[in-house]
Structure formats: C-alpha cells, structure tokens
Amino acid sequence: MFKKRHNIKEIEEGKYLSPKFDENGLIPVITTDFKTGDILMHAYMNSEALKKTIETKEAHYWSRSRKKIWRKGQVSGFIQKVIEIRIDDDQDSVWLSIDIGNGASCHVGYRSCFYRSIPLGKINDEEEVKMEFKDKIKIFDPKKVYKDEPNPTKL
Amino acid sequence: MFKKRHNIKEIEEGKYLSPKFDENGLIPVITTDFKTGDILMHAYMNSEALKKTIETKEAHYWSRSRKKIWRKGQVSGFIQKVIEIRIDDDQDSVWLSIDIGNGASCHVGYRSCFYRSIPLGKINDEEEVKMEFKDKIKIFDPKKVYKDEPNPTKL
Numbered sequence: 682m683f684k685k686r687h688n689i690k691e692i693e694e695g696k697y698l699s700p701k702f703d704e705n706g707l708i709p710v711i712t713t714d715f716k717t718g719d720i721l722m723h724a725y726m727n728s729e730a731l732k733k734t735i736e737t738k739e740a741h742y743w744s745r746s747r748k749k750i751w752r753k754g755q756v757s758g759f760i761q762k763v764i765e766i767r768i769d770d771d772q773d774s775v776w777l778s779i780d781i782g783n784g785a786s787c788h789v790g791y792r793s794c795f796y797r798s799i800p801l802g803k804i805n806d807e808e809e810v811k812m813e814f815k816d817k818i819k820i821f822d823p824k825k826v827y828k829d830e831p832n833p834t835k836l
Numbered sequence: 837m838f839k840k841r842h843n844i845k846e847i848e849e850g851k852y853l854s855p856k857f858d859e860n861g862l863i864p865v866i867t868t869d870f871k872t873g874d875i876l877m878h879a880y881m882n883s884e885a886l887k888k889t890i891e892t893k894e895a896h897y898w899s900r901s902r903k904k905i906w907r908k909g910q911v912s913g914f915i916q917k918v919i920e921i922r923i924d925d926d927q928d929s930v931w932l933s934i935d936i937g938n939g940a941s942c943h944v945g946y947r948s949c950f951y952r953s954i955p956l957g958k959i960n961d962e963e964e965v966k967m968e969f970k971d972k973i974k975i976f977d978p979k980k981v982y983k984d985e986p987n988p989t990k991l
Contacts, residue, residue: 684964686991693944693989698954698965711866711875718873720866720922723929735965738956763956767875767970769949770942771989774878776950787925789848794924795931799853801893801918809839810853810890815922834848834926836841 682732686772693770701773702728707743708775712786714793715764715778721786722794726775738763740777746833757826759784783820788833790819837887841927848925856928857883862898863930867941869948870919870933876941877949881930893918895932901988912981914939938975943988945974 684699686692692699702708707725714721724742726734730750733741740761744751754760761779768775787794796816804810839854841847847854857863862880869876879897881889885905888896895916899906909915916934923930942949951971959965 682959682961682963682965689987689989689991692991696966696969698967709864709878711878713875720868720931723864723866723924732959735954735956736958766954766956767950768952768954768967769878770944770946770951776875789925791925795922796925797923799890799921799923801890801921803891804837804887806837808837810837811851812853812923832844834844836844836847
C-alpha cells in the first residue's frame with residue numbers, strides 16, 4: 682500500500698505515498714485546527730495508525746507512553762475528524778488538519794498543547810527561562826475526564 | 837539555563853522552560869508562517885540550536901543529514917525571522933512562528949514542504965496511494981540556489 686522508497690526524486694516530486702518511519706517505526710505528526718490554523722498537538726503514528734487515520738477519517742496515533750494505537754478522543758470524547766492530510770517533501774512527517782468542534786486536544790485541558798510562549802532574546806546561563814501563558818482557559822477538567830488513566834507526560 | 841525535569845506538574849503547568857530532548861539529543865520543531873498560519877516545515881533542534889534561535893531570533897536547526905547546526909537560509913538566503921516560539925504541554929516539541937517574507941522554506945523549491953495531500957478513504961492494500969499536488973509553483977530553482985550542496989532527503 683505504501684510505495685517503497687528507492688528514488689529520491691520520486692519521493693520528493695512523485696505522486697505516490699512512501700512515508701519514512703523512523704528506527705522505532707514512527708512518523709511525527711503535526712495536528713492543526715482546520716478553522717483557525719492553530720497547532721493543536723504534535724504526536725506520532727506508526728504505519729497502522731496512518732492507515733486507520735486515512736481510512737476512518739478519524740485521527741489515530743501511536744501512544745509512546747502506552748505503547749498502543751490511540752484513537753484520539755476515545756476517553757475524552759474529543760474525536761478528531763480529519764479534514765486533510767498532507768506529507769512533506771522527504772515524506773518523513775505528516776500534517777493533519779482536523780475538526781474538534783469546540784473541544785480540546787490537550788490532555789492538560791487546554792484547547793491546544795501549545796499554551797506557553799518562550800521569551801526571545803539573550804539567555805542568562807545562570808537563570809531559568811520563564812515562559813508566558815498565552816492560553817489560560819481550560820476547556821475541561823482532566824481529573825474528571827481521565828479519572829484513573831495514567832498521565833502520558835513522562836520525565 | 838533549562839530547568840531540570842523533576843516534576844510532571846511543573847513541566848505541564850509551570851512557567852519554566854525544561855525541554856525534553858530525545859535519545860539523540862533532539863526535539864522536534866514545527867515551523868509556521870506567522871502571516872498565513874501555514875505549516876512550512878518540520879525539523880529538529882538540539883539544545884544549542886534552541887538556544888541560538890531564542891537568542892538571535894533567527895531559526896537554527898540541527899541537520900540530521902549533515903550532522904551540524906544549520907542556520908536556516910544560510911545558503912538560500914531565506915532566513916527565518918522568529919516571531920514567536922511556543923512549547924507544548926510535556927515540553928517535548930516546539931512551535932516556531934516565523935517570517936520569511938516572500939521566500940520559501942522547502943529545499944525542493946516550494947514555499948512549504950507540505951505541498952502534497954493524501955486522499956482520504958479506503959485503501960486498497962494492493963495499490964499505491966496517489967497524492968494530489970496542492971502547490972505547484974516553485975519559488976526558486978534548487979539547482980541554481982544549492983548548486984553542489986548535497987540533498988538532505990535520504991532514502
């Protein structure tokens with residue numbers, strides 16, 4: 682189903698899907714809100730998750746913490762309806778444009794996972810870098826929604 | 837300069853930058869056009885590239901093919917001026933919003949690396965998946981711009 686990668690010109694300029702999965706069998710995925718264009722999350726797919734996403738038009742990822750296919754929204758109810766999928770020049774990353782209605786994609790409760798901004802300019806090596814919260818409104822309460830599910834964030 | 841990761845609550849809800857670099861010392865980066873919101877590219881930074889990007893306000897990446905810090909636009913002239921940097925909930929991916937004026941970010945010549953769209957729906961396992969070109973206009977001719985530089989796309 683996915684074309685073998687045997688020619689760089691074909692990978693870059695050809696019409697056939699030949700995704701490159703890394704040494705762990707994964708490809709990085711950027712997920713954006715099709716209405717606002719905002720980046721919602723960054724995740725990974727394996728070959729099966731990519732196939733399921735294309736076929737069901739619902740985002741499926743590979744959960745690195747749980748080591749299994751993850752139908753996004755299975756627990757929270759915030760299913761991601763796929764509007765468009767694109768792939769990049771060397772076919773080693775994927776862009777999903779999705780619809781989550783008024784829902785959220787971040788397990789912490791925010792609409793987007795990217796709710797903090799890093800200040801620009803000279804860094805003092807002795808000091809920590811203090812960020813700014815750009816989004817302060819949680820769409821849901823993770824404790825109520827996820828209950829006893831383990832937190833995917835790892836040290 | 838980057839806070840040590842020793843508490844999940846602090847990583848997710850705290851103000852301090854404590855990025856997680858993977859087993860190769862890299863963090864994935866999504867780069868968007870600050871004007872249109874379009875995704876331009878997906879790349880990686882090591883700790884030094886992230887620091888240089890924050891301090892110089894010009895995007896620096898880690899080139900996995902060339903194994904060195906890569907000041908984007910050094911060869912092509914399409915320098916990426918950083919407008920904003922965000923980090924996600926578990927601090928293992930970065931979003932750069934940048935200004936490249938009327939330039940391009942894709943080494944193949946297109947404005948964005950994501951110029952092909954994957955059709956949705958049932959896949960026939962026996963057939964290859966044929967994509968659609970969403971962007972057909974090259975901003976520059978890679979042969980003229982990169983000359984003898986090696987192509988970063990790998991099989």
